[in-house]
Amino acid sequence: MADFNMKIKARRSSTSLHMSSWIFGMVLIVLKLMAKQVAAQSGDWNNTLLRKYCRSYNAMNEVFYLRNLNSTLSSLRRQLSNPQVYYANAQSMSNDEFVYSFAMCREYLSTSKCLACFDSAVNETKACWIADGGNMIYDDCSLRYENFGQIFGDTKVILDNDATPTAVCGNELSSQPPTIFNKILQELLSDIQVATPKTANFYVASTRNVSNNNSTVYAIAQCVKNTSQSICQSCLNTAYNNLRGCLPSKDGRAIDFFCFMRYSDTSFFHSNQTTNIIPFLSQGSPREYGMIGGLSSAVGLFLLVLVLLLWYRQQKKSKTVREDESGLQGTRGYSYQELRLATRNFGEECIVGKGGFGEVFKASIDDDNVVAVKRLHVGFGRAKFEFDNEVKLIRNVQHRNLVRLLGWCMEGAELLLVFEYMAHGSLNNFLWGEKKGTLNWEKRFNIILGVARGLAHLHSEFHVKIIHRDIKSDNILLDDDFQPKIADFGLARFQPEDQTHVSTKLAGTLGYMAPDYATNGHLSEKVDTYSFGVVCLEIISGRRCTDENFSGPDTPHLLEHAWQLYEKGMHLELIDDTIRKEEHNEANVMKAIEIALMCTQSKATLRPTMSEVVSLLLSRQSMGLGQLVKPTFMDSRRVFYRSAN
Structure with missing residues (x-):
């Protein structure tokens, strides 16, 4: 196994000599296009680069990888060019070179400053050359791209150690009395930690007055939008605990893979850009969340390890699972017998929906994992076409507002699709x-x-x-x-x-x-x-x-x-x-x-x-x-x- 890993690393780090000059020219053209839109920064815009990370391995096929990378970066910029759009994601796949990417701007920015920050991040990617991943995080925006990973739920998880939560603390201490300053800021950070996952856009900006001298402290929190509420909450729990270590510094940032949190005693957004967080705090005391923040972080780490172990187990198991000859890879193939037992022989008591296509059943499979099984009527003339269509179109689509396809079964006349189960049913x-x-x-x-x-x-x-x-x-x-x-x-x-x-x-x-x-x-x-x-x-x-x-x-x-x-x-x-x-x-x-x-x-x-x-x-x-x-x-x-x- 060690020899195999050494060969893989050697292969990744090597380049083809006879193509080197051509690739070099191709790379320069691509990077020129990537940097073309870099905007000049005005003197009063302080956008600090907090982290720049390039993976240590090179892409296997440099030409197609750079072509895919450039395609996703162009797509991200087009999306962010729309007013009031602060999050974008894209992926490009060709010749077995995959690029997944997302960009996120803080929502106090104008569209032009969001694009300027994004262009700065793209410009920084030149330092990564043909590395197969990179991560650029600024005060005002974040950009990340990778050519590997694993989908968990609606979120792409990168299985690498560069996602370690980090606190970036300011060098100057606050002029406020530490006990007062720390107390006010911990309350503010705790409140936005609780409120942010409950908002529609996973973003909060809030302020708090320091009563002894009528000054103000400012804070924001933001999560990646196409993740889940629970992942956002877990991430902010960790960020909150890391950020408390910055006090009583006058400013600090917490960087994590799924979220970003920042505070300062100097304004970095306008007073009319704050979020009313009171409605999001009514379901529980924010102080209680602060007290159990450390425990939540530990629980979150344990759950992440558990998810990775379950994924590894599933990967081993999936090697023995058949896949349809028509090319329906990427989802699990269930047997008819397995789904028949899970639905109690497709019993009436398990039906949760009916339509012209057939029925939907509630089922428990794989150690009480609750799913929905859609059974298409073979007598329905377009059943086979719609079955193939549905699997092939959405097996790679991952978004928090799209039902996720988990698997399928096609045995004889039986056509079955397995989806995540929606507890509340249809709108x-x-x-x-x-x-x-x-x-x-x-x-x-x-x-x-x-x-x-x-x-x-x-x-x-x-x-x-x-x-x-x-x-x-x-x-x-x-x-x-x-x-x-x-x-x-x-x-x-x-x-x-x-x-x-x-x-x-x-x-x-x-x-x-x-x-x-x-x-x-x-x-x-x-x-x-x-x-x-x-x-x-x-x-x-x-x-x-x-x-x-x-x-x-x-x-x-x-x-x-x-x-x-x-x-x-x-x-x-x-x-x-x-x-x-x-x-x-x-x-x-x-x-x-x-x-x-x-x-x-x-x-x-x-x-x-x-x-x-x-x-x-x-x-x-x-x-x-x-x-x-x-x-x-x-x-x-x-x-x-x-x-x-």
């Missing part, structure tokens, strides 16, 4: 089903935002563009924390980058289907945008778009009803009457309605991209939409098309 149960009236406005808004983020990932953040084609409330599932996850990719399609649309036969549900797609079959990402707008109106109103019994003033159809209210300036008449008036902000509801109507414009060119929708939802400023055009109203009878290519 429609909470809008017009048996759980109607249990969603307050805050949960509804977070669901709208989460669905938008999931679609933005499919359309612009993944290495290929994926169009879902069947976005509707039935296909939005809710986890334990009411985080939405988009499900059912059986009708999804790729859209090539060099094409504005794809011509296909109709597939989807009328009522949610864009008129341009329904009439001429032109499929683009704006078809999903239209469906999102309809779902958004359903979430706000609590009524199904295809409900013929809807009692609007002049029309039974939801979209037309919403438009009539908009024309009269009576937006708020649309909101579900089960939401109490004191639970919502009127301006926030009106903005959500206007965004939904903008998404349902008849012409695809008038609809925003889903990345723009996310920015609009997160923006604290007024909409400034301009004049909306009255959309085309289609007869939304409950017709479902499955005869698609």
